[in-house]
Structure formats: C-alpha cells, structure tokens
Amino acid sequence: MTETNNGTATAELTELATFVTTDIAGITRGRSFAATQIDDYLRKGVGWVPANLALTPFDQIAENNPWGSAGDLRLMADPKSKARVTCLPDETPLHFYHSDITDLQGNAWDCCVRSFLKRTLKEYEDAGLKVISAVEQEFQLLGVDWPDAPSFGLRAQRRAEPFGPLLMTALQEAGAEPEMFLPEYGKDQFEITCRPADALTAADRGATIRAITKEVAALFGWNASFAPKTSANGVGNGVHLHVSFTDLDGNPVTFDASRPGRLSKAAGSFAAGVVKHLPALTAFTAPSVLSYMRLVPHHWSAAYT
Known part of the structure; x- marks a missing residue:
C-alpha cells in the first residue's frame, strides 16, 4: 500500500515496462505490460502492425500506404537497451526497451529502421570498421x-x-x-x-x-x-x-x-x-x-x- 498526499491509502500501482520503436517520423511508440512479466515478453515480444509506420507526426494514417489494416508483426526488445528511471517524483518508474520489428517468424521486417541500421553496421564490420x-x-x-x-x-x-x-x-x-x-x-x-x-x-x-x-x-x-x-x-x-x-x-x-x-x-x-x-x-x-x-x-x- 502507498499513502497519497491527503493521507488515504491506495493500492500499489503496477509498474509498466514498454517495448518501443522509433519510426521514420522520429516518434517513439510502443506497447506496455506489467513489468513483472518482462522475462516472458522478452522471449515472445509484443504485437505490432505494419500500418503503424504509416502514422504521420500529426497522428494521421497516411493514405495510400502499402499495408492498410492487414498484417501482423512483433516488437522484439533488445535487453541491452533497457532504460529504467525511478527518480521522477510522484511517478511510477519510466521503464522501456528499444526493439526491432520482426515478422511472425522472427525475421527482421524490411521497414524496421533499427534493423536497417544493424545491417548497415554489419557492412562496415565486413569492411573492417x-x-x-x-x-x-x-x-x-x-x-x-x-x-x-x-x-x-x-x-x-x-x-x-x-x-x-x-x-x-x-x-x-x-x-x-x-x-x-x-x-x-x-x-x-x-x-x-x-x-x-x-x-x-x-x-x-x-x-x-x-x-x-x-x-x-x-x-x-x-x-x-x-x-x-x-x-x-x-x-x-x-x-x-x-x-x-x-x-x-x-x-x-x-x-x-x-x-x-x-x-x-x-x-x-x-x-x-x-x-x-x-x-x-x-x-x-x-x-x-x-x-x-x-x-x-x-x-x-x-x-x-
């Protein structure tokens, strides 16, 4: 239990963890779940859809995008990218992981910008850099x-x-x-x-x-x-x-x-x-x-x- 400013007792709030992806518009989006279930979600990821990439900075789904309402994807988090902040007063922890977007077989989605960066960096390593x-x-x-x-x-x-x-x-x-x-x-x-x-x-x-x-x-x-x-x-x-x-x-x-x-x-x-x-x-x-x-x-x- 926790105590509010007026002295009344409230139930302990559930900490959320979020798998996020930052799109080509520079906006970080994602899905959240109870942080106690992090091990399970690190294994299986969370659901995502192709049309999310068609969202403009003005929260409009761009017309004539190639996906429409079809398709299913996964956000697969990188455990090393964990960010957890507990110092924010009167706030639950801010807890998130940067993620790759994959298809249902676990392959990198062609439009995942983080996966594109990883492929590019692999090309540099192949060149010795x-x-x-x-x-x-x-x-x-x-x-x-x-x-x-x-x-x-x-x-x-x-x-x-x-x-x-x-x-x-x-x-x-x-x-x-x-x-x-x-x-x-x-x-x-x-x-x-x-x-x-x-x-x-x-x-x-x-x-x-x-x-x-x-x-x-x-x-x-x-x-x-x-x-x-x-x-x-x-x-x-x-x-x-x-x-x-x-x-x-x-x-x-x-x-x-x-x-x-x-x-x-x-x-x-x-x-x-x-x-x-x-x-x-x-x-x-x-x-x-x-x-x-x-x-x-x-x-x-x-x-x-």
Whole structure:
C-alpha cells in the first residue's frame, strides 16, 4: 500500500515496462505490460502492425500506404537497451526497451529502421570498421515564464532549477551516459550531450534522451520541443551527430595527418559520400516544412550544402 498526499491509502500501482520503436517520423511508440512479466515478453515480444509506420507526426494514417489494416508483426526488445528511471517524483518508474520489428517468424521486417541500421553496421564490420557515435540534441522548453537571461549563461541554467539536475539524474539512471547540460543560444533553449558509444547504442540513446527530456519537462508543466523551429523568427533546434571509426580491435582509424583534411582514406571516403548524397538524405533528416525554415543562412545549419 502507498499513502497519497491527503493521507488515504491506495493500492500499489503496477509498474509498466514498454517495448518501443522509433519510426521514420522520429516518434517513439510502443506497447506496455506489467513489468513483472518482462522475462516472458522478452522471449515472445509484443504485437505490432505494419500500418503503424504509416502514422504521420500529426497522428494521421497516411493514405495510400502499402499495408492498410492487414498484417501482423512483433516488437522484439533488445535487453541491452533497457532504460529504467525511478527518480521522477510522484511517478511510477519510466521503464522501456528499444526493439526491432520482426515478422511472425522472427525475421527482421524490411521497414524496421533499427534493423536497417544493424545491417548497415554489419557492412562496415565486413569492411573492417566499427562505427563510434554520439549525439548532441537541442530543445526548447515551452510554457515557462522566466525573465530573460544571457545565452549560455549560468543564470539561464539556474532559472530552470531543478530541471537540469533531475534530467541528468534520470538520464544517468537510464544508462544514457549524459555528458553535459547547457543553456543554448535560443530563447529557453538547452542542449544535452552524451558520451560516445557504438552506433547502435548511440542511436538508442538519441531516442532515450528525447523521451526522458519530455517526461521530465512534463513534471514541471512544460513541453520540451525538439522541433527544428518553434517560432518563425526563432533560432531553431538541431541535432549534432558525431561519427568516428575504429578497426575491429578498437584502434582509432579516423585521423591521418598526412591526408587531405587530416582524415584517413576510409573516413575521407565516408565524409565525401555524406556530402555527395546530402540532397537525398534530407528526405529523412529534414522532412518537414519546419526543417526548411531552419535550413537557411544564419541559422547555424548546413544551408549551403
């Protein structure tokens, strides 16, 4: 039994665990169950349907999607991706696992973005490379009522108390290895960074950080928005993706002082490929009208590419 603020006894709430997938719209979705049954669900997964991938950011199922109401899939959780946060006051633990989407035979579904990443990383390993990555994510807190404070200033951080310490504690509990929390240039804007890890773990952390940041902000009655723009005249929010390479034994192979740009042959080829294909990559990295409001000069974005 637990006791509420008015002193009445209530039944102990059931902790939920959730298997989640983050889709191509950048939204984390999933299904929950009693956390006491985690071993059973880790074995068999939870149900999912193809049409969930057709959900737009506006919660509309896109017309003319290839699936309609047909088909069954499974969310199969990766136990190593577990995130569990118990430090949120007056809340049950936030407990979730990043998952692969599979068919009913256990094979990776063609449209599972996490499985696509795993296949890509296997191709790098076949070429003798491991990918190390880390993310920095900017966001704005909406619904706050603070006096102005200098960009990057200590005052800008302290006026948000205790948001920053609670966010860092929650991310540490979740295993996201947060590195820095800082006030950014935009109005009521902050940035959270995490330590480097293998690329799959880094991708999971990116989604974990967004989910937990929103959860912590909601405790204060705020909305944490990672949108490229929250106002037409605002600076906007970006994501900085850091990438480096090691060989299969973990030795760094990104730097080469003798080559152009001081990049090794492999790293230089990677960078050249990114630049060459950026116009196509923007279909995934900048898919919205808001994205293109930020992809203009003087907005700290890659407008010229």
